Amino acid sequence: MKLYSLSVLYKGEPKAVLLKAAYDVSSFSFFQRSSVQEFMTFTSQLIVERSAKGTRSSVKEQEYLCHVYVRNDSLAGVAIADNEYPSRVAFTLLEKVLDEFSNQVDKIDWPVGSPATINYTSLDSHLSRYQNPREADPMSKVQAELDETKIILHNTMESLLERGEKLDDLVSKSEVLGTQSKAFYKTARKQNSCCAIM
Amino acid sequence: WMLGVKMAAAAASSIRERQTVALKRMLNFNVPHVKNSTGEPVWKVLIYDRFGQDIISPLLSVKELRDMGITLHLLLHSDRDPIPDVPAVYFVMPTEENIDRMCQDLRNQLYESYYLNFISAISRSKLEDIANAALAASAVTQVAKVFDQYLNFITLEDDMFVLCNQNKELVSYRAINRPDITDTEMETVMDTIVDSLFCFFVTLGAVPIIRCSRGTAAEMVAMKLDKKLRENLRDARNSLFTGDTLGAGQFSFQRPLLVLVDRNIDLATPLHHTWTYQALVHDVLDFHLNRVNLEESSGVENSPAGARPKRKNKKSYDLTPVDKFWQKHKGSPFPEVAESVQQELESYRAQEDEVKRLKSIMLLKIRVLAPQRGIIAILGDLNLSVYITCSSLPELLEKKRLIDLHTNVATAVLEHIKARKLDVYFEYEEKIMSKTTLDKSLLDIISDPDAGTPEDKMRLFLIYYISTQQAPSEADLEQYKKALTDAGCNLNPLQYIKQWKAFTKMASAPANYGNTTTKPMGLLSRVMNTGSQFVMEGVKNLVLKQQNLPVTRILDNLMEMKSNPETDDYRYFDPKMLRGNDSSVPRNKNPFQEAIVFVVGGGNYIEYQNLVDYIKGKQGKHVLYGCSELFNATQFIKQVKQFGQS
Numbered sequence: 001m002k003l004y005s006l007s008v009l010y011k012g013e014p015k016a017v018l019l020k021a022a023y024d025v026s027s028f029s030f031f032q033r034s035s036v037q038e039f040m041t042f043t044s045q046l047i048v049e050r051s052a053k054g055t056r057s058s059v060k061e062q063e064y065l066c067h068v069y070v071r072n073d074s075l076a077g078v079a080i081a082d083n084e085y086p087s088r089v090a091f092t093l094l095e096k097v098l099d100e101f102s103n104q105v106d107k108i109d110w111p112v113g114s115p116a117t118i119n120y121t122s123l124d125s126h127l128s129r130y131q132n133p134r135e136a137d138p139m140s141k142v143q144a145e146l147d148e149t150k151i152i153l154h155n156t157m158e159s160l161l162e163r164g165e166k167l168d169d170l171v172s173k174s175e176v177l178g179t180q181s182k183a184f185y186k187t188a189r190k191q192n193s194c195c196a197i198m
Numbered sequence: 199w200m201l202g203v204k205m206a207a208a209a210a211s212s213i214r215e216r217q218t219v220a221l222k223r224m225l226n227f228n229v230p231h232v233k234n235s236t237g238e239p240v241w242k243v244l245i246y247d248r249f250g251q252d253i254i255s256p257l258l259s260v261k262e263l264r265d266m267g268i269t270l271h272l273l274l275h276s277d278r279d280p281i282p283d284v285p286a287v288y289f290v291m292p293t294e295e296n297i298d299r300m301c302q303d304l305r306n307q308l309y310e311s312y313y314l315n316f317i318s319a320i321s322r323s324k325l326e327d328i329a330n331a332a333l334a335a336s337a338v339t340q341v342a343k344v345f346d347q348y349l350n351f352i353t354l355e356d357d358m359f360v361l362c363n364q365n366k367e368l369v370s371y372r373a374i375n376r377p378d379i380t381d382t383e384m385e386t387v388m389d390t391i392v393d394s395l396f397c398f399f400v401t402l403g404a405v406p407i408i409r410c411s412r413g414t415a416a417e418m419v420a421m422k423l424d425k426k427l428r429e430n431l432r433d434a435r436n437s438l439f440t441g442d443t444l445g446a447g448q449f450s451f452q453r454p455l456l457v458l459v460d461r462n463i464d465l466a467t468p469l470h471h472t473w474t475y476q477a478l479v480h481d482v483l484d485f486h487l488n489r490v491n492l493e494e495s496s497g498v499e500n501s502p503a504g505a506r507p508k509r510k511n512k513k514s515y516d517l518t519p520v521d522k523f524w525q526k527h528k529g530s531p532f533p534e535v536a537e538s539v540q541q542e543l544e545s546y547r548a549q550e551d552e553v554k555r556l557k558s559i560m561l562l563k564i565r566v567l568a569p570q571r572g573i574i575a576i577l578g579d580l581n582l583s584v585y586i587t588c589s590s591l592p593e594l595l596e597k598k599r600l601i602d603l604h605t606n607v608a609t610a611v612l613e614h615i616k617a618r619k620l621d622v623y624f625e626y627e628e629k630i631m632s633k634t635t636l637d638k639s640l641l642d643i644i645s646d647p648d649a650g651t652p653e654d655k656m657r658l659f660l661i662y663y664i665s666t667q668q669a670p671s672e673a674d675l676e677q678y679k680k681a682l683t684d685a686g687c688n689l690n691p692l693q694y695i696k697q698w699k700a701f702t703k704m705a706s707a708p709a710n711y712g713n714t715t716t717k718p719m720g721l722l723s724r725v726m727n728t729g730s731q732f733v734m735e736g737v738k739n740l741v742l743k744q745q746n747l748p749v750t751r752i753l754d755n756l757m758e759m760k761s762n763p764e765t766d767d768y769r770y771f772d773p774k775m776l777r778g779n780d781s782s783v784p785r786n787k788n789p790f791q792e793a794i795v796f797v798v799g800g801g802n803y804i805e806y807q808n809l810v811d812y813i814k815g816k817q818g819k820h821v822l823y824g825c826s827e828l829f830n831a832t833q834f835i836k837q838v839k840q841f842g843q844s
Contacts, residue, residue, distance in 0.1 A: 029375045030384050031414050032701050062700075180413040183767070 001084040002027065004064070005040045006093070006127045008101050008120070009048045010110040011074040016048040019113045020101075022123040024131070035181040042176045043157070044068075044078040050160040051076075057152040058087055059160065069094040075102060075110065087151070089133040097126055212356035213822055214519070216401050218257045220349060224315050225266045225287055228343050239267030243286045243309060247274045247296055249317055249350075250289040252363040256354055256488050259518075274299055278308060285311040285342070291350075292320035301331030304341070311342045318350040318393050348400040348438065350393060351824075354488055356519070358806055359824045361394040363487060366827045371461055371800045372837040374415050374826075388415070391798065391826055392422040396430075398794075398824070400438045405431065406456035406794065408771035409756050414460035416798045420771055423458075427773035453774075454792035457756055461799025464748040465698060466631055466664045468834040469657045470804055471623040473740055475535045476528035477803035479517075479607060481830045482614040489516050492610050515603050523600045529807050532611065533739045536732040539604050546597050553590065556583050612732055619649040621738040623658055630665050632745060644681045652686035657831050659687075660695055669699075694841040744815075747808045749795060753821065754812065757790045794822040800834070801825030 007021035018041060025033040043061075047068045051057055059066040063083050067090040070076040077094040105113075105120055154160060157167060171177060171185050222231040225244070244263065246254065251273070254263075263271060272278055274290055286309035290296045300314065314328070325344070332338045353359045361369060369390050373379075379387075399406060405427055410420035431437055461468070472478055484491040494511040517524045523542065527535050560583045563576050615621060626643065629636055640662055644655045659682060663670070670678065679689060746754060755765040795809060806823045813821040829837070 027377045029377050030379050031418075035413070035701075183412070 002082045003079065003085060003127060003131055005080045006097065006123055007044045007078050008097065008123070009044065009076045009078065010113065011048050011053065011070055011076050012111055014049065016045045016076070017111065017113060018045060018115060019110065019118045020115050020120050020123050022127040024127055038177050038181045040080050042174050043080065045176065046170065047078060047160065048076045055152060056091060056150065057154060059154040059157060061157050067091060067094065069098065071098060086133055093126065093130050097123070213359055213402060214257065214353045214356045217349060217353045220347065220401055221254060221257060222266060224289065224347060225268065227313055228345055241267050241269050241284060243281060243284050244268045244271040245274050245286055245288045246271065247290040248364050249291045249362065252487060253317065253349055253352055256352065280306065280308045282307065283310050285309060285313065287313045287315065289315045289317065291318065292316045292324055297324050297327055301328060304331050304337045305335045307335065307337065311340045313342050314344045315347045316345070317347055318397055319346040319348065348397040350397040352487070357810070357822045359398065360828050361391060361826050369826045370837060371834065372840060374799050376841065388418050388422055391419050392426055395423050395796065396426050399427065404454050405439055405773055406454045408456045408458065409768045410458035411460060411463065411768055414462065416458040416460040417769060419798050420458045420769060424771040424773050431773060452791055454794055455757055455790040457753055457793060457795045459749055459752060459795065459797050461797055462698065465695065466661045467747055467805050468800070468802055468829065469660050469831050470627055471620055471657065472804050473531050473624045473742060474529050474807050475532060477807055478532060478611050480803045483610055488518060489514055490607060492606060513606065515607065521600060523604055529810055531740065531742055532615065533734060535608055536734055539601065539608055540732070542597065542601050546594070546601055549590065549594055553587055553594065556587050559583065608732065615737055618651060618654055621740060622649055623654055625738065625740055627658060627661050630662050641677065641681055644685055653832060653835065655682060655685050656687045656691060656835065660691060663695055664699060688839060690839045691835050694838045744811055746812060747805060749797065749805050750808045750812045753793060753795050753809065757793050759787060759789050791818060792820045794824060797825040800827045800829050802828060802830060
């Protein structure tokens with residue numbers, strides 16, 4: 001059971017703005033870590049851009065699940081976890097984080113913020129504490145109104161895309177992904193095996 | 199021009215020769231050793247640590263040490279009595295522990311004089327520690343010489359080397375690829391590798407052009423090595439690459455190419471079953487630093503309950519450059535080896551018979567003719583016979599020794615081949631790796647109780663998983679997993695391979711990966727029908743067709759300056775260039791004559807042999823193969839298994 005990343009974004013039009021992120025890439029080998037991190041940033045941004053305001057979704061990609069909550073005020077949170085991590089806990093965490101964030105960071109800073117300028121420091125500790133869901137908030141604090149039937153499930157990343165849009169193009173054009181990561185992606189695709197976190 | 203060519207050829211002179219020459223110079227009190235010099239060598243004591251021992255033993259035999267005057271050789275950390283009238287040559291790593299012990303030796307006045315040689319460069323502060331200890335012991339004049347030898351690597355063949363043996367866990371595949379490694383730990387691993395590689399190039403006497411893949415451990419090694427070489431070249435006073443140390447290398451018109459590859463570009467080769475002699479010995483027997491350890495079980499296997507099994511005879515053999523049979527056949531397919539041992543045996547018997555014949559003639563002459571004609575008359579004949587017999591005797595004895603050795607080794611290998619059906623595994627894996635259609639189902643082989651150990655099956659399945667274009671469906675995968683578990687396999691390695699496959703930039707399959715074919719039975723008949731030592735019945739006489747493994751392919755691209763998407767974006771480093779320029783546009787447009795391929799993360803004899811076979815077909819070109827450690831499939835799986843447990 002593992003939580004890989006936690007990020008806070010602002011769903012701007014048309015692009016999503018990354019405000020703050022925390023990563024745990026310790027389970028990847030040394031030379032894979034930077035690429036993994038880049039892909040998680042890329043994925044988080046893409047998911048937020050393709051999700052409507054006021055929705056919760058879970059996007060599955062091989063052994064990974066990306067949980068996203070986009071609030072009506074365009075503040076969004078993404079948690080990337082493995083298949084075993086309970087989604088209920090993930091959404092509770094996202095709710096809590098966005099709540100805390102909106103109290104600490106002025107709304108006016110959201111559309112133009114970046115991890116360097118935003119002053120919100122609890123994301124790393126949330127990520128590490130929630131590695132073990134049982135040690136985190138007990139079930140009683142879970143939002144009673146969390147209606148799981150309202151969570152949109154996507155079986156692949158592709159289902160988020162618009163007609164005619166190709167993931168390959170988005171990867172090539174991405175400013176978040178370095179050349180090495182793009183090369184990894186291209187070759188993995190050619191071999192017909194998906195890159196682990198796409 | 200001819201001189202230049204000769205020098206260029208000499209520059210490619212084996213790394214084994216160069217390291218041996220360096221060792222001999224060290225043993226000669228750091229003065230170049232001249233062969234055949236008259237007079238007895240000065241008697242001396244050699245003190246080494248385990249690192250030094252590992253470096254020396256593949257290169258110098260005990261006899262050769264004695265020829266250089268080494269009357270006694272001892273481990274540093276052992277109880278040593280004082281021998282006050284003899285000089286001592288030390289060959290150790292500059293660790294704190296070793297320095298302390300050396301200082302203790304100085305204080306205890308163990309020897310007449312001290313020649314201190316450090317395998318890799320000693321730091322200034324540790325040097326001061328020794329100086330202080332020498333002062334305190336009033337032994338300063340006795341410390342005759344202190345040298346950095348830059349010999350921190352182990353040469354196993356003319357064209358093959360590994361980094362180390364004692365601390366190989368520090369630089370193992372696992373050490374480099376484990377997830378929980380910190381930045382500082384990785385720095386230490388990389389620095390250790392770079393230190394050895396630096397020593398290698400100092401000994402080789404050449405500054406290479408470096409190419410490496412991006413985003414891997416190989417890249418980090420390349421950057422650090424480039425930096426280290428660059429710094430040393432700029433240091434005019436202490437540069438190790440000046441005229442005298444270069445030797446023949448300075449006359450070489452071209453610099454060698456160093457290709458740094460990461461083990462992760464090809465995980466199939468470390469798991470592959472093999473068919474050539476040396477690689478087989480490494481795979482199925484206990485073969486380490488050129489020494490093979492055999493266990494001969496003498497006696498019945500099925501003992502009644504309660505009875506103790508018969509004690510196994512242990513035999514060790516060193517497989518060295520003077521072993522002519524080994525040098526000729528270490529890369530041959532196994533059936534050829536079996537046949538050749540048989541031929542050697544027959545030739546030996548014929549020669550032995552000839553000697554016996556001569557001997558009986560001699561006796562006849564002595565007993566019958568001499569009384570008749572007088573001894574003087576037959577002396578000439580006798581002399582000739584004696585001469586012929588005696589001069590061929592050492593050669594015969596050596597031949598017999600090698601025949602016995604290789605009969606034992608090849609028999610041990612053959613036992614494994616037959617018991618595990620390794621020919622079947624080899625052939626099938628070759629088909630998988632070359633993407634030819636498979637005649638048998640993978641599932642059948644895995645489920646066959648008579649073919650292979652659980653590990654053999656795991657290896658086969660992993661190679662299939664690594665090589666297949668289309669990942670097997672969930673259902674198929676479950677079926678395979680069940681069959682593997684039923685056969686007794688541990689599935690941990692599969693977990694790691696899955697993750698690896700998802701990430702790694704894999705070398706794409708070559709268009710013309712050749713096929714392995716089976717020779718017609720006729721050629722095997724000699725071995726089978728003439729009461730051979732080796733009963734090869736049931737073993738396929740497989741013939742290898744030259745096909746380039748990924749590492750060989752990469753070398754070919756870079757050495758021949760071929761454009762290929764696989765290697766086009768490899769980084770380019772030239773430590774001799776003034777400005778640190780890491781563009782991947784090579785300045786040098788000409789194909790290289792010499793190359794060194796170094797695999798960061800470990801390698802094996804299969805890969806080595808593939809390179810040897812490749813370069814054989816190229817006149818005037820030389821390739822050296824090196825890796826951070828040598829492992830066989832069992833050892834590799836053991837490392838990979840541990841990943842799945844975290």
